[in-house]
Amino acid sequence: MPDIKEHIAYLSQEIGARPAGTEEEQQAALYITEQFQKEAGLPANIEDFNGVSDPHLPSMICCGAAVVLALLSLIVPVLSIIGVIGCLAAVGLFAAEYLDKPIISKLLGKGVSQNVVAKYAPAASEDGEGARRRKVILVARYDTGKVRAELTGPTAQVMPLVGKISFGAMVALPVLLLIKGVALGSSEGTLTTIFTLLTVIAMLLTAIPLALGALHQTAAYNEGANCNASGVAALL
16 A cells, blocks of 8 residues: 555656646546545445636636726716626625635636545444434545745745735725716816825726736746645545
């Protein structure tokens, strides 16, 4: 039976990086299935599913659309109503992704990935105690993610707060555009300047996920045991 180091070596060196939806990920799925069946003697099968290859893409689309619409509304005030409606739609789509009711992810979910599922069912005990068995589910990811520098060091603690602030700014955008473009109209003065400044700040905060997603696109894949190979090896 292979030991933990052999599992890690095969996954991280023989196969290498295993981004979701790639041939390398499929090779890892076949290896894990074989280990379950031959080494552990467990029935195992591969379940295919469609998914988005880049999990950051839906949020990048929503934030990017909101920022572009807000910018157009500032440059061309006659487009303010369109900007308000568009920003509200972006907020709704973003919230749907966060609440696990995805719309954009379903539209973009053309990539094929898979889960490897193995099951151990103990024999029923003669004294009837098995009637109250509880299911225990062990999970490990075998695809390889990219290095996320923002989740290391002190920045990791503030990232959840940054995400909430960014979403709050996106929600504020249509309100600010409505006040500036409709209520204030073409009037000039201190109040108009203040709302213009607030709109620009909200746009910058809304663009944070867009910037993080762009950095993630250019980041390198995790290497060695840190590419989820260690978790799979421990499970096996």
